[in-house]
Amino acid sequence: MFLQFVSAMAVWASEPEGSSSNGTNIFDPASTPAKSIADLSVFVLVITGIIFVVVFALLVYSVVKFRGRAIEASREPAQVYGSTQIELAWTIIPILIVVVLFLATARVIHAIEDVPEPAGAVDVIAIGHQYWWEFRYPQLGVVTANELHIPVSDPARPTPTFLNLLSADTDHSFWVPQLAGKTDLIPNHPNRMWLDPHRTGIFLGQCAQYCGVEHAKMLLRVSVDTPEEFASWVQSQQQPAVDDEKVAAGKHVFETTACINCHAVKGTVASGRFGPDLTHLMSRSTIASGAASNTAKNLRLWIENPDAVKPGSLMPAMKLSDFDLDALVAYMETLR
Amino acid sequence: MSANAMVLENVQSSDRTWLETLHEWLTTVDHKRLGILYILSALWFLSLGGAEALIIRIQLIHAHNNFVSPQVFNRMFTMHGTTMIFFMVMPILFGFANYLVPLMIGARDMAFPRLNAFSFWLSFLGGLLLYFSFLGGSGLYGAGNAPDVGWWAYAPLGGRAFSPGHSSDYWTLALLVSGFGSIGTAINIIATIVSMRCPGMKLSRMPLMVWLYLVMSGMVLIAITPLSAAQIMLLIDRYLGGHFFDTQAGGSAVLWMHFFWIFGHPEVYVLVIPAFGFVSEIISVFSRKPIFGYPVMVAATVAIGLVSTSVWAHHMFTIGMNSYANSFFAITTMAVGVPTGIKIFNWIGTMWGGKIQFKLPMLFCIGFLFQFLIAGLTGILQAAAPFDWQLSLSYFVVAHFHYVIVGGIMFALFGAFYYWYPKTSGRMLSEKLGRWHFWLFLIGFHLTFDLMHIPGLLGMPRRIYTYEPGRGWDTLNLLVTIGAFIQAVAILIFVWNLIISYWKGEKAGNDPWDAWTLEWSTSSPPPSYNFATVPVVASRRPLWDLKHPEDPDSRYE
Numbered sequence: 001m002f003l004q005f006v007s008a009m010a011v012w013a014s015e016p017e018g019s020s021s022n023g024t025n026i027f028d029p030a031s032t033p034a035k036s037i038a039d040l041s042v043f044v045l046v047i048t049g050i051i052f053v054v055v056f057a058l059l060v061y062s063v064v065k066f067r068g069r070a071i072e073a074s075r076e077p078a079q080v081y082g083s084t085q086i087e088l089a090w091t092i093i094p095i096l097i098v099v100v101l102f103l104a105t106a107r108v109i110h111a112i113e114d115v116p117e118p119a120g121a122v123d124v125i126a127i128g129h130q131y132w133w134e135f136r137y138p139q140l141g142v143v144t145a146n147e148l149h150i151p152v153s154d155p156a157r158p159t160p161t162f163l164n165l166l167s168a169d170t171d172h173s174f175w176v177p178q179l180a181g182k183t184d185l186i187p188n189h190p191n192r193m194w195l196d197p198h199r200t201g202i203f204l205g206q207c208a209q210y211c212g213v214e215h216a217k218m219l220l221r222v223s224v225d226t227p228e229e230f231a232s233w234v235q236s237q238q239q240p241a242v243d244d245e246k247v248a249a250g251k252h253v254f255e256t257t258a259c260i261n262c263h264a265v266k267g268t269v270a271s272g273r274f275g276p277d278l279t280h281l282m283s284r285s286t287i288a289s290g291a292a293s294n295t296a297k298n299l300r301l302w303i304e305n306p307d308a309v310k311p312g313s314l315m316p317a318m319k320l321s322d323f324d325l326d327a328l329v330a331y332m333e334t335l336r
Numbered sequence: 337m338s339a340n341a342m343v344l345e346n347v348q349s350s351d352r353t354w355l356e357t358l359h360e361w362l363t364t365v366d367h368k369r370l371g372i373l374y375i376l377s378a379l380w381f382l383s384l385g386g387a388e389a390l391i392i393r394i395q396l397i398h399a400h401n402n403f404v405s406p407q408v409f410n411r412m413f414t415m416h417g418t419t420m421i422f423f424m425v426m427p428i429l430f431g432f433a434n435y436l437v438p439l440m441i442g443a444r445d446m447a448f449p450r451l452n453a454f455s456f457w458l459s460f461l462g463g464l465l466l467y468f469s470f471l472g473g474s475g476l477y478g479a480g481n482a483p484d485v486g487w488w489a490y491a492p493l494g495g496r497a498f499s500p501g502h503s504s505d506y507w508t509l510a511l512l513v514s515g516f517g518s519i520g521t522a523i524n525i526i527a528t529i530v531s532m533r534c535p536g537m538k539l540s541r542m543p544l545m546v547w548l549y550l551v552m553s554g555m556v557l558i559a560i561t562p563l564s565a566a567q568i569m570l571l572i573d574r575y576l577g578g579h580f581f582d583t584q585a586g587g588s589a590v591l592w593m594h595f596f597w598i599f600g601h602p603e604v605y606v607l608v609i610p611a612f613g614f615v616s617e618i619i620s621v622f623s624r625k626p627i628f629g630y631p632v633m634v635a636a637t638v639a640i641g642l643v644s645t646s647v648w649a650h651h652m653f654t655i656g657m658n659s660y661a662n663s664f665f666a667i668t669t670m671a672v673g674v675p676t677g678i679k680i681f682n683w684i685g686t687m688w689g690g691k692i693q694f695k696l697p698m699l700f701c702i703g704f705l706f707q708f709l710i711a712g713l714t715g716i717l718q719a720a721a722p723f724d725w726q727l728s729l730s731y732f733v734v735a736h737f738h739y740v741i742v743g744g745i746m747f748a749l750f751g752a753f754y755y756w757y758p759k760t761s762g763r764m765l766s767e768k769l770g771r772w773h774f775w776l777f778l779i780g781f782h783l784t785f786d787l788m789h790i791p792g793l794l795g796m797p798r799r800i801y802t803y804e805p806g807r808g809w810d811t812l813n814l815l816v817t818i819g820a821f822i823q824a825v826a827i828l829i830f831v832w833n834l835i836i837s838y839w840k841g842e843k844a845g846n847d848p849w850d851a852w853t854l855e856w857s858t859s860s861p862p863p864s865y866n867f868a869t870v871p872v873v874a875s876r877r878p879l880w881d882l883k884h885p886e887d888p889d890s891r892y893e
Contacts, residue, residue, distance in 0.1 A: 024795025024807055026726040037722045044720045048713040055680065055709055062684050063702060066623070068691030076884075077691050081892060082629035082682075090681040091674065098670045105670075105720040106663045112722060113659040165656075170493045171589060173654060173729060177795040181725020184655045187492060187583035189590055191656035204807070208729040208797040209654075210486045212493060213406050216800035290804075312406050 024177045024204050030224075031153075031197045032160075033112045033180040040108045044101060051097070112181075115194065122150060122161045128172030128185035128207070130314055131214035132276055132289040142237040143264070145276030146289045147221045151230040153196035159227070160196035170212055176205030176222050184209050197224040206290070213312030219290025233283075240267030241279045242334050250331025253324045258316070265335065275315065281335040288313065300329045365449035366864055367434050370456050372760065374431025377460050378424050379831070384467070385419035388412045390824060393817040399805035409801035410484035411503075415466070417487030418507060421603070422514055423463040425745060429610040430459075430521045432752060433549050435760065437525060439855035439862060440543045442534025442871040447527035455520030462514025465506050473503030483507035486799060488600065489570075491581030491592035496574045505574065512567045515560045522556035525549055534854075536873040541893070543853045543876065544620075544627050545613030547634050551641045552609040555602050558645055563599035566592065590655060597648035605644045608740060609637060611748035612679060615701045618751050619683050621851045622698035623690030626877060626889065629682045636675035636682075643672050653724045662721045669719035676712055680705065695849070696770040700751030703778055707743030711736060714789070732792025738785050742823075750777070750830065757834070758848045762860040763841030769833040777826035783819030787812050852877035 027042075029035040126148070127134040133146050150161040165174060167185040174193065175182035183193040197203070207218035225233060243251075254260065255269055262275035270278075281287075285294055291310045292298040301308055304325055306315040320328065352360075361369060391412045395403045404412070434452065438445055446452045466483075473481035483504045485494045494504050529550045533542070542550075570592075572578035579585040581592045620627045627633060649657065649665040657665075683705060692698065714736045718724045727733055750773070757765050791809045803809055847856040856879055858867055875881055875889035 026793055026795065034726075037726055040720060041717070041723045041726070044717055044723060048716050052709065052713055055684075056706070058684050059702075059705055059709070062687045063692060066687055066690050066692050068624070068693045076624050077689055079626055079887075079889075080628065080685075080689060081626055082632065082685070086685070087629050087632050087678070087682070091678055094674045094677045098667070098674060101670055101716070101720065102663075102667045105666050105722065106659075108720075108722040109659045109662050109666070113662070170498055171490050173797075175729075175795070175797065177726060181722060182654050182729060183725070186589050186655060188586065188588060189656065205795065206797060206800075210410075210490070210493070210799040212498065213410060213484075215410075216406065216802050219804070 026177045029178055030199050030201075030203065031179040031195050033194065033196075034178055036108050036111055037181055040104060043104055047097065047101060117162050117194075118158060118160065120157070120159050121194075122159060123164065124148065124150070124161055125164045125166060126174060126185065128165075128167040128169075128174075128211065129274075130169050130212045131207070131218040131310070133174075133207075133218070133220060134168075134273075134276065137234070140234050140238065142234055143266075143277045144237060144280065145284070146219070146286065147223060147284045149223045149225055149230060149233050150195060150197065151227050152200050152224050153198065155198065158196055160194050162192065162194045165191040165193065171209045172207045172211045172218070173209035174205070174220070175208040176203050176220055178203050179205075179222060182208045195222075197222075200224045200226055200229075214310050217289060217291040217310050217313075219286070221286065221290060236283065236336075237280055239280075241265045242336055243267065244334045247327070247331040247334050250327035250329070253320065253328045254331055257318065257320070259318070259328075262315075278332070278335055281332055283336060288315075296329055296333060299332055300325055303328060363453075365445075365453045367438050367446045367449065367452060368760070368862065368864075368866075370452050371431045371433075371435030374427045374434060374456055374459075377456075377463065378428035378431060379834075381419050381423040381427070381463055382827075383831075385416050385424055386824060386827065388416040388419065390820060392416060393820040395801060396803070396813045397817045398814060399803050399810055401802060404801075406801040407484065410486075410799070411482040413799055414483050414486055414507070418466060418483070418510070419463075420741070421487065421607075422511060423459070423466065425607050425741065426514075426518060427459050428749060429552070429607065430456075430518070430525075432610065432614070432749075432756070433525050433553075434521070436756065436855060437528060437546055437549055438532065439759075439858070439866055440546050440853050441529065441532060441537055442854050442867060442873065443528060443532035444866045444870075446524050447532055448524050451520050451524050455517040455524065458517030458520065459514045460517075462510040462512075462517065465513060466510035469503045469506035473506055474501050488596050489592075490596075491570075491587070491589040492583045494570060494592075495582050497582075497584060505571075508567045508570055508574075512564055512571075515564045515567070518556050518560050519564075522553035522560075525553040529553075534871050534873060540631075541873060541876050544616040544630060544633055545610075548609045548613035548616070548637055551637045552606050552613075555606050555609070555641050555644070559599045559602035559606055562595050566595035566599070569595075590652075593652050593655065594648070597651040598645075600651060601648040602641075602644050604737075604740065605640055607745055609640070611704070611745040612637065614748045614752040614755070615683065615704055616686075617853065618697045618701045618755050619686050621755075621849055622693045622695060622701075623687045624693070625686055625690040626880075627682070628685030628688070629678075630876065632678060633682055636678045639675040640672060643668060643675070647672060650719060650721075650724070651728075653721045654728050666719055666721045670716060673712065673716055673719075680709060680712075695754075696765070696767065696774065697751040697755035697849075699771075699774050700747045700754065703774070704744055704747040704751065707739060707747060707781075711739035711744055714739065727792060729797055730792035731796045731798055732789050734798045735785050735788035735792060738788070743781055743785060750774075753830075753834070755849065756855075757837070758844030759855055759860050759862070761838055761841070762844055763837050763839075764844050764848060765833050765837045765841060769829055769836075773826050773830045773833065776829065777823055780819045780822030780824075780826055783822065784816050785819075787819070788816050847879070850883075852879040854878055857882075 027038055029038045123139055125136040135144050135148050151159050153159045165183055165185040167187040172185040173182045179195045179197055180193055183191050201224055203222040205220040207215055260270035260272055262272040264271045264277045266279040287294045287302055288310045303318055305317050306313050395401055395409055469482045481503055485499055485504050492498055529546060569580040573580050573582050579587040581587045583589050616627050647669045650669045653662060718727050754765055754770055791812050794808050796809050844860050846860055854871055875893050877889045881888035881890055
């Protein structure tokens with residue numbers, strides 16, 4: 001077990017330093033909930049590690065020391081049936097250890113779960129869908145998908161983000177290991193969690209509760225921005241969609257096919273909510289919930305044949321002509 | 337007693353046609369034959385579940401692999417989990433109970449032989465239903481066969497809206513039918529132990545393993561009934577317009593989780609307690625000492641049974657329970673560590689001062705002790721609820737429960753095979769093949785399941801058919817897959833050993849291990865009536881008393 005722990009640390013240490021994208025190591029926390037969990041983890045690991053070493057040593061000792069030798073095989077050893085004192089000792093000591101572990105655990109449970117929401121907090125409604133994430137900022141009038149933007153939280157003047165977790169269909173789980181433990185998104189069962197990242201950058205995660213065919217490609221990116229970056233991101237997201245005359249043909253395709261049944265583009269007739277809001281699609285670095293990077297080529301492939309990118313996703317193949325496809329992708333590319 | 341048994345050899349006429357033999361096996365109500373049928377069917381399902389595991393492992397060998405489609409992958413892990421829990425480990429444990437419990441308590445059969453046969457065939461039918469889904473799961477729909485909802489089929493994924501067709505119905509029926517079989521066998525084991533013990537065998541003189549099976553059977557009754565109830569509710573949802581778990585109509589997904597885990601956690605102990613039983617018998621015999629602290633071992637088992645009925649929601653730490661509920665289930669879960677710890681210490685106490693013989697059964701039990709220690713401690717890590725918010729639903733959990741089931745239960749089972757095979761067949765299993773099996777399986781096991789913890793710590797969720805490169809998961813998954821294949825080779829050697837030793841194995845005699853419980857007093861294999869004359873016992877180790885009249889156990893009890 002120690003080996004496992006040490007090698008996990010080694011993998012973490014071998015990651016390139018200063019890279020803008022963070023890993024998903026639970027022992028490299030960047031937010032208070034993740035940090036208090038990591039601290040508790042180390043405490044519990046040390047205690048169980050000590051138990052492991054002691055019992056392991058006892059086991060090895062008794063196996064080696066009391067191995068039967070062929071010469072004396074005919075004689076049976078002394079028949080011992082038990083000892084009340086010894087058995088009492090190895091009942092009471094574990095009970096004491098359990099009490100200590102429990103108190104440490106209960107403290108962290110309380111510290112994470114029972115925090116009241118402070119006045120400056122950012123509220124986000126996170127809705128799990130098969131197989132993508134919808135993020136709505138009710139105070140700010142922003143709707144986006146799959147890539148969550150939150151402000152960095154200065155410990156002196158904390159601006160934590162509180163997530164209200166809902167599900168549109170099956171169970172999902174929001175897990176960004178460096179920011180917090182996971183919490184499930186369950187239909188008819190709203191949940192809450194909070195993040196207060198201490199450093200900026202991209203934090204990765206993904207859906208952790210099996211939700212259907214494409215559970216594996218329901219990835220999460222959390223962009224932790226400086227307050228200025230966050231304010232400007234919000235400002236741009238609040239704008240209606242760019243209306244560019246040059247791509248009117250693509251817009252026409254979009255608005256006259258089934259696209260608008262599922263997708264919304266603010267300021268147009270498209271107001272579907274079954275799929276991600278596309279108003280500012282090009283402000284995101286990935287499509288299909290992280291399954292592919294957001295390039296014109298991938299967009300075209302995704303619209304033409306979603307199964308090539310994410311087999312089993314609920315986006316239907318649109319069966320458009322090449323001409324319409326090109327026009328549509330050109331339109332998509334203007335949605336900054 | 338043993339003299340009588342030797343006189344009465346098992347009468348096996350060899351002039352029967354194979355059809356007559358088959359008919360005999362299909363209609364048998366003999367507890368030993370039913371035990372063997374349970375074990376053979378479990379080995380068959382082990383091979384199916386193992387093949388599914390290998391498909392899973394090949395798919396995960398590197399990032400973005402395309403060995404199978406996501407749909408197939410999801411079916412594989414659903415079928416693997418369901419098969420291994422319900423049609424491999426449970427039946428094989430019932431098989432050992434069937435074979436051994438009557439022999440160990442000096443009875444001539446189980447209390448209800450016909451119920452016994454009925455229960456076995458129900459369980460087996462359940463397995464067939466589950467696998468029929470590969471053919472009939474699509475029903476009239478075009479898409480999908482075999483259930484793909486995960487072995488716990490969380491609502492609403494298992495509901496009609498998200499699982500059309502009949503594949504998950506076969507899952508439901510399989511669990512319902514085999515569940516009735518399990519309940520029947522559990523009742524039978526309890527009745528047998530309560531009412532069929534030979535003269536002199538007080539409850540306090542039963543072999544420890546029999547005690548453990550008594551507790552296990554009681555827990556089966558507690559655990560399986562809510563599962564069966566939930567399956568019936570799910571069927572009502574799917575076919576009669578019920579809304580128990582139908583979240584689109586106001587049903588509760590969390591209700592299903594409670595039902596499932598109220599079954600699911602006691603189930604873990606249903607599986608592991610018989611393994612404790614095998615280990616207790618084998619360590620005692622191969623250390624040449626009686627089990628250390630027998631009354632405490634019994635008490636600890638009963639304590640585990642009781643406490644384990646109040647820990648189920650530790651599978652649900654991530655569903656957003658309030659801090660009081662999380663704290664409650666954290667402490668009850670940690671509390672299970674106390675009686676479990678007592679057991680480990682008492683096994684060490686049994687070896688302490690003994691003369692340990694490193695025969696194959698003992699090797700596997702020593703493996704069990706080390707691995708169960710680690711599995712127990714990683715369990716404590718997850719009992720710390722906040723730590724579990726990171727570990728739950730990740731590969732760490734997958735590694736943890738495979739450590740319990742493979743590193744613990746499977747190792748104990750292999751020990752039990754090497755220990756009791758001579759009794760069932762009259763032949764010893766090959767020592768040479770057995771050592772190959774042991775070392776290969778040990779290496780493969782550790783390569784797979786030690787390393788599997790780490791991707792979990794690095795953020796890899798379970799049940800994903802593919803993953804992104806560059807997160808430190810690739811190499812680990814490759815090694816895990818290699819380990820899985822080493823284990824598969826070891827299992828093949830083991831099965832080959834079971835087959836070849838049946839004809840070529842060294843003759844075992846009645847009591848090859850110089851053991852102390854009643855099954856070793858009769859012939860190998862035992863006659864259909866088990867004992868020519870009903871034995872009378874005066875202590876926990878009747879054969880010790882017989883072999884050491886100058887220093888019998890009965891003097892100390």
